[in-house]
Amino acid sequence: MPAALATFPPALRDRVVVVDDFLPAELAEAMRREIDSHFAEPQTHTADRHQVWNYWFVPALYAYLRTAPERVIAKPSMDAFHERLRGWSINTMGLGAATLPYLSLYVSGCREALHNDALNGRFDYVYSLTRNERATIGGSTIVHREGDPSRSHMTSAGAGATFFDAVEPRFNRLIVFDDRLPHAVERVDGSMDPREGRFVLHGHLSESGPIAAGALSPEQVIPVVGQGVHGFAESTFIDGYHGALTLRLDIRPDGVVAGCRLLLDRVLSADPADRRWPRVLHELIGRFSALRFPAAAGPTVLVVPLAFGAHVRPPAAS
Numbered sequence: 001m002p003a004a005l006a007t008f009p010p011a012l013r014d015r016v017v018v019v020d021d022f023l024p025a026e027l028a029e030a031m032r033r034e035i036d037s038h039f040a041e042p043q044t045h046t047a048d049r050h051q052v053w054n055y056w057f058v059p060a061l062y063a064y065l066r067t068a069p070e071r072v073i074a075k076p077s078m079d080a081f082h083e084r085l086r087g088w089s090i091n092t093m094g095l096g097a098a099t100l101p102y103l104s105l106y107v108s109g110c111r112e113a114l115h116n117d118a119l120n121g122r123f124d125y126v127y128s129l130t131r132n133e134r135a136t137i138g139g140s141t142i143v144h145r146e147g148d149p150s151r152s153h154m155t156s157a158g159a160g161a162t163f164f165d166a167v168e169p170r171f172n173r174l175i176v177f178d179d180r181l182p183h184a185v186e187r188v189d190g191s192m193d194p195r196e197g198r199f200v201l202h203g204h205l206s207e208s209g210p211i212a213a214g215a216l217s218p219e220q221v222i223p224v225v226g227q228g229v230h231g232f233a234e235s236t237f238i239d240g241y242h243g244a245l246t247l248r249l250d251i252r253p254d255g256v257v258a259g260c261r262l263l264l265d266r267v268l269s270a271d272p273a274d275r276r277w278p279r280v281l282h283e284l285i286g287r288f289s290a291l292r293f294p295a296a297a298g299p300t301v302l303v304v305p306l307a308f309g310a311h312v313r314p315p316a317a318s
Contacts, residue, residue: 012093012264015178016143016165019088022127022174027080031073032129032171032199038072039194053105064110064185069103069201081201085125088174089205094246094263094303095122096208106139106198112185114144121179121204122244122266128169129199136190139198140166141175144182147272169198178266179204180243207244207305214300216251221293221302228288229306236280242309243267245281247288251300255293260285267308 022028038050052071057063069078086098099121117124126141144164166186167175177183188198210225212218243266250259262285269277288304 013266015146015181015266016167017092017174017176018167019174019176020170021172022088023081023084023172025172027077028129028172031077031081032131034073034077035129035199036195061113061115064104064106064112066102066104069101072103081127085127085174089123090211090303092263093123093205094207094211094248094305095205095244096211096303096305097206098125099203099205101125101127101201101203104198104200104202105194106185106188106200107194108136108189108192108197109187110185110197111138111187112183114142114182114184116182117179117204121206123176123205124179124183125203125205126169126175127201128171128173128175129201130169130171131196132171134190135193135196136188136198138186138188138190139169140186141169141177142166142184142186143177146181146268169200176205180268207246207307209305211303212300213302214251215253215296215298216293216300216302220296221251221300224291224293225302225304228291228304232284232287236283238280238308240270240274241267241277241280242270244305244307245284246303246305247285249288249291249302249304251293251296251302253296253298255295257289257291257293258299260289263303264305 023031052067053065054067055065082098082100086096089095089098130139142164149163167173185198190196210218210221212221244264245262245267246264248259248261248263249257250261252258262281265281267277284306293300
């Protein structure tokens with residue numbers, strides 16, 4: 001069984017996840033050394049190596065520099081990063097699609113205004129290669145909280161963390177957050193030396209279809225999963241729900257589902273007063289627990305992602 005499917009944590013419902021020391025230290029440090037090397041000895045810079053940065057400026061919205069990371073960081077390192085990211089996403093959330101990242105640089109004056117990426121993925125990922133000790137300030141990732149801030153705080157004063165999380169771009173830190181939420185990047189100020197700026201790799205995570213590990217092949221499990229999805233959709237009123245949910249099924253060699261566990265639940269209702277979701281979720285888990293798969297030579301672990309409401313765009317390379 002692939003390591004990515006070996007173990008799973010309890011169901012993830014958080015809107016923001018922060019993972020420090022995400023990559024092995026030697027890999028993260030090697031990637032950072034390549035960034036420093038790219039900007040070293042500026043008086044000797046050449047067009048073929050250094051004219052690779054796109055200054056992405058959209059009035060009142062974006063102002064920073066970005067590039068394809070392989071123009072700065074060696075491809076084997078980038079391949080290792082992407083493989084680890086995808087494995088983490090499968091293991092943590094049951095989501096198997098990870099876009100290839102941009103490498104972005106924020107020097108003094110750069111920032112992102114509030115926006116969301118509801119059509120680009122289920123989760124945004126931001127991996128920092130920013131120095132912990134730097135001659136700039138700012139660059140935190142701002143992610144707003146869910147709900148109506150006016151109605152939630154009509155009788156109490158609030159500021160800052162009352163309304164949003166501000167996650168500092170620490171070196172070797174991965175931030176993952178719900179793409180539907182308004183988010184921004186705090187303005188960077190200080191030194192104009194690019195090596196002192198905010199460096200991040202960023203992209204999107206989303207579902208990729210059922211992921212099977214063990215005796216049964218994807219071709220054997222997909223028709224059975226389809227039966228469960230269609231039966232559930234036909235029997236349950238699910239209009240007004242939106243978001244991703246993933247289940248883990250442990251299938252015995254005789255095809256019986258020995259266990260069905262919720263991995264990810266980021267399904268939200270358009271109606272803040274809705275109270276039906278726990279019953280809907282109970283029915284869904286019951287239906288998938290009752291599925292019968294073909295007999296096989298051994299057990300199978302199956303991860304099933306389910307999308308409620310509008311689908312996101314298919315993952316694509318940045």
